[in-house]
Amino acid sequence: MTDIATRVWNHKWKIDPIVRSLIDTDFYKLLMCQSVFRNRPDTDVTFSLINRTTRVPLADLIDEGELREQLDHVRTLSLTRGESTWMRGNTFYGKRQMFTPAFMDWFEQLRLPPYHLERVGDQYELTFEGPWPQVMLWEIPALAIIMELRSRAVLHDLARFELQVLYARAMTRVWEKIQRLRDLSDLRIADFGTRRRHSFLWQDWCVQAMREGLGDSFTGTSNCLIAKNRDLEAIGTNAHELPMVYSALARSDEALAAAPYDVLADWHEEHSGNLRIILPDTYGTKGFLDRAPDWLAGWTGIRVDSGDPEEGAETAIRWWRERGEDPTGKLVIFSDGLDVEKIEHLHARFQGRVRVSFGWGTLLTNDFRGLVPEDRLAPFSLVCKAVAADGRPTVKLSDNPRKAMGPEAEVERYKRVFGVGEQVAEEVVV
Amino acid sequence: MTDIATRVWNHKWKIDPIVRSLIDTDFYKLLMCQSVFRNRPDTDVTFSLINRTTRVPLADLIDEGELREQLDHVRTLSLTRGESTWMRGNTFYGKRQMFTPAFMDWFEQLRLPPYHLERVGDQYELTFEGPWPQVMLWEIPALAIIMELRSRAVLHDLARFELQVLYARAMTRVWEKIQRLRDLSDLRIADFGTRRRHSFLWQDWCVQAMREGLGDSFTGTSNCLIAKNRDLEAIGTNAHELPMVYSALARSDEALAAAPYDVLADWHEEHSGNLRIILPDTYGTKGFLDRAPDWLAGWTGIRVDSGDPEEGAETAIRWWRERGEDPTGKLVIFSDGLDVEKIEHLHARFQGRVRVSFGWGTLLTNDFRGLVPEDRLAPFSLVCKAVAADGRPTVKLSDNPRKAMGPEAEVERYKRVFGVGEQVAEEVVV
Numbered sequence: 001m002t003d004i005a006t007r008v009w010n011h012k013w014k015i016d017p018i019v020r021s022l023i024d025t026d027f028y029k030l031l032m033c034q035s036v037f038r039n040r041p042d043t044d045v046t047f048s049l050i051n052r053t054t055r056v057p058l059a060d061l062i063d064e065g066e067l068r069e070q071l072d073h074v075r076t077l078s079l080t081r082g083e084s085t086w087m088r089g090n091t092f093y094g095k096r097q098m099f100t101p102a103f104m105d106w107f108e109q110l111r112l113p114p115y116h117l118e119r120v121g122d123q124y125e126l127t128f129e130g131p132w133p134q135v136m137l138w139e140i141p142a143l144a145i146i147m148e149l150r151s152r153a154v155l156h157d158l159a160r161f162e163l164q165v166l167y168a169r170a171m172t173r174v175w176e177k178i179q180r181l182r183d184l185s186d187l188r189i190a191d192f193g194t195r196r197r198h199s200f201l202w203q204d205w206c207v208q209a210m211r212e213g214l215g216d217s218f219t220g221t222s223n224c225l226i227a228k229n230r231d232l233e234a235i236g237t238n239a240h241e242l243p244m245v246y247s248a249l250a251r252s253d254e255a256l257a258a259a260p261y262d263v264l265a266d267w268h269e270e271h272s273g274n275l276r277i278i279l280p281d282t283y284g285t286k287g288f289l290d291r292a293p294d295w296l297a298g299w300t301g302i303r304v305d306s307g308d309p310e311e312g313a314e315t316a317i318r319w320w321r322e323r324g325e326d327p328t329g330k331l332v333i334f335s336d337g338l339d340v341e342k343i344e345h346l347h348a349r350f351q352g353r354v355r356v357s358f359g360w361g362t363l364l365t366n367d368f369r370g371l372v373p374e375d376r377l378a379p380f381s382l383v384c385k386a387v388a389a390d391g392r393p394t395v396k397l398s399d400n401p402r403k404a405m406g407p408e409a410e411v412e413r414y415k416r417v418f419g420v421g422e423q424v425a426e427e428v429v430v
Numbered sequence: 431m432t433d434i435a436t437r438v439w440n441h442k443w444k445i446d447p448i449v450r451s452l453i454d455t456d457f458y459k460l461l462m463c464q465s466v467f468r469n470r471p472d473t474d475v476t477f478s479l480i481n482r483t484t485r486v487p488l489a490d491l492i493d494e495g496e497l498r499e500q501l502d503h504v505r506t507l508s509l510t511r512g513e514s515t516w517m518r519g520n521t522f523y524g525k526r527q528m529f530t531p532a533f534m535d536w537f538e539q540l541r542l543p544p545y546h547l548e549r550v551g552d553q554y555e556l557t558f559e560g561p562w563p564q565v566m567l568w569e570i571p572a573l574a575i576i577m578e579l580r581s582r583a584v585l586h587d588l589a590r591f592e593l594q595v596l597y598a599r600a601m602t603r604v605w606e607k608i609q610r611l612r613d614l615s616d617l618r619i620a621d622f623g624t625r626r627r628h629s630f631l632w633q634d635w636c637v638q639a640m641r642e643g644l645g646d647s648f649t650g651t652s653n654c655l656i657a658k659n660r661d662l663e664a665i666g667t668n669a670h671e672l673p674m675v676y677s678a679l680a681r682s683d684e685a686l687a688a689a690p691y692d693v694l695a696d697w698h699e700e701h702s703g704n705l706r707i708i709l710p711d712t713y714g715t716k717g718f719l720d721r722a723p724d725w726l727a728g729w730t731g732i733r734v735d736s737g738d739p740e741e742g743a744e745t746a747i748r749w750w751r752e753r754g755e756d757p758t759g760k761l762v763i764f765s766d767g768l769d770v771e772k773i774e775h776l777h778a779r780f781q782g783r784v785r786v787s788f789g790w791g792t793l794l795t796n797d798f799r800g801l802v803p804e805d806r807l808a809p810f811s812l813v814c815k816a817v818a819a820d821g822r823p824t825v826k827l828s829d830n831p832r833k834a835m836g837p838e839a840e841v842e843r844y845k846r847v848f849g850v851g852e853q854v855a856e857e858v859v860v
Contacts, residue, residue: 001635001638002631002634002635004597004629004631004632004635005590005593005594005596005597005598006594007631008582008585008593008597009590009593010440011446011582012585012586016441152438155438155442156442160435160439163435163438163439164435164436166435167434167435167438168435199434201432201434201437202434204432205431205432205434208431
């Protein structure tokens with residue numbers, strides 16, 4: 001019998017909100033937010049949406065009014081009592097009170113700041129300006145909203161059986177990937193797929209499939225809301241945003257050269273253990289490690305997020321040996337464009353030589369490749385980055401020149417300061 | 431686990447259509463439509479919405495855009511194969527092929543004609559003009575749409591538990607009514623509540639409750655779609671519309687005086703048995719029966735739809751006796767503003783003296799009285815009537831002057847022609 005009250009309730013919604021919680025975001029955003037709140041609270045930043053896959057005409061696919069409704073909805077959100085309790089009371093990596101009372105007091109009052117949205121050709125220009133600790137929290141919801149609105153636009157054209165079979169196929173695909181991963185001994189893998197997920201419900205389904213399929217090999221999810229709802233570990237450390245903004249604020253070449261290490265010095269004071277993970281590729285991994293102070297070699301591990309991942313890991317292993325560290329005790333987290341084949345390959349090559357861990361993102365939570373005509377549900381490379389800090393442009397080089405960003409003259413200056421030479425271009429899929 | 435495909439499907443709907451089938455209408459409309467199609471296919475009529483309860487500000491409650499969407503949706507409907515099969519193949523009152531192949535061929539091609547909608551003060555002016563057989567089919571969907579949009583407008587302000595408890599209370603109320611009706615011996619009762627239902631799903635629920643609660647005492651529903659879906663008898667005969675339009679077309683007082691009998695003469699040729707039910711009150715029951723030809727006394731029964739129902743039934747019983755008919759074999763159908771008390775009372779008074787039957791309408795399918803603040807879900811008296819035929823105004827007198835309609839001079843003329851004197855005014859609740 002139809003539950004009339006529930007049906008009436010479901011049809012009362014003016015919109016179907018995509019992001020319904022301020023902690024429907026990556027754990028590392030909250031960690032970084034607290035660090036910024038403590039160390040650089042008065043920095044003004046601009047974040048901007050960048051669609052690297054320009055053949056996906058976002059402004060043709062997504063209605064501007066619907067996009068505004070979703071963004072406006074996020075601005076109505078505030079931290080709920082239960083969310084605050086979870087953040088205040090939870091144990092992260094075995095540490096209690098990861099978030100300080102001062103930060104939590106601030107976060108409980110937070111509403112996300114205004115956005116600027118404009119259609120330019122077949123793309124949207126979407127920017128956020130204001131105090132760094134506020135603006136930075138737009139990144140993940142903005143990306144998740146645009147990704148899911150794009151999914152909805154494509155799904156809109158599908159009939160009922162087509163939808164049912166589409167999800168049946170996608171579920172089968174995820175499950176078969178998970179079955180293959182079961183064969184990898186001592187695998188450690190987490191969900192990093194919030195920002196470019198097909199939809200919230202789909203990410204939630206994938207996380208549950210990972211838990212059932214992989215058991216203890218599944219170490220958790222970067223998504224705080226899902227971690228809270230599903231009683232999982234929230235996973236994450238830090239990202240390029242910190243060295244990019246610190247570097248933009250540097251007033252001399254000397255200060256610029258020191259900026260990425262200043263970031264980690266601040267981090268070193270705040271965190272220990274599993275949170276001491278180096279992200280070395282912002283201005284070239286090799287140069288970064290060569291110039292690194294010795295105390296950094298004592299950190300727990302490294303995250304390999306661009307360039308050839310084998311080369312990145314080998315570079316790190318060599319560096320640890322040079323600095324007198326035992327690589328077998330070090331953690332290497334692979335998180336760039338992973339799918340099962342790459343995970344299997346990296347696992348085979350590095351397991352035992354270092355402690356290996358995987359942060360599986362877009363191809364876990366948004367692999368609908370080949371499932372609809374013209375591949376209109378294929379994932380694509382959408383990012384939302386800090387592009388300016390206190391009026392000065394940011395720069396990212398990374399280990400893949402196709403992921404570089406910033407004004408040309410600044411890019412050249414950064415290459416000179418950080419001693420980056422020729423780089424190998426790799427295709428950016430997601 | 432959330433069924434993602436179903437959820438995506440549910441949220442794809444641009445609107446939640448209220449009327450989704452051309453047979454989501456009263457059975458008697460289809461019977462009358464066939465009669466009109468055969469006898470008066472070229473008559474042009476105007477139907478108009480009339481809100482007798484002017485304190486309900488429909489235009490303030492219901493968004494004009496949503497109303498247009500719903501009306502436009504009805505205009506996209508056509509008879510489906512299954513609906514046509516049901517109409518062509520079903521047995522109605524034991525008779526096969528109730529609907530002729532010629533009528534069904536026409537009906538299968540039918541789309542409802544355009545509507546005219548205008549806001550006037552806090553009410554809507556909603557009219558339909560065109561060939562009678564087409565325009566007449568707007569009555570029930572137009573009423574059902576406005577009633578349900580009004581329900582939705584009120585429900586929109588209710589929270590989730592309020593909705594759940596609202597329906598829990600309404601269900602309990604309907605069920606308790608049904609329990610009381612179980613005590614009435616040899617009860618015969620049908621659902622006549624399509625036009626002023628709270629919602630389609632609610633009518634469907636009420637019908638199922640009647641079936642389970644009353645068993646064989648529940649004789650069926652006037653709603654063809656529900657009759658088809660639930661494998662029930664479709665119930666109905668004819669309505670005021672026929673004598674009103676025939677009368678408006680009459681070119682002299684003599685022709686006018688004969689018009690209501692012309693209607694039944696046409697009906698007499700087309701139908702027998704349970705479909706030969708007199709609706710005598712259009713221009714006053716007493717005068718109508720006094721002047722009736724003898725063959726009409728041989729009909730199966732009478733429907734009492736306005737005025738004091740006991741007086742109406744007693745008048746009919748006297749009339750049958752005067753014409754040498756045995757009232758105990760005659761059917762009296764009560765269908766005006768029924769609720770349990772009135773049903774119990776009428777049953778007690780007439781059961782055994784005549785064959786009694788009840789057509790329970792608005793207070794079966796829309797009794798939410800007292801369940802929300804300010805009684806904003808209370809049923810109200812909304813009708814959609816033929817107001818003109820071939821450019822001439824229609825008139826209805828009925829046995830309750832508060833249900834009278836038509837231009838004043840014409841009302842006086844009709845009163846004179848049909849010998850209607852003083853009438854007792856009764857409150858029109860629904």
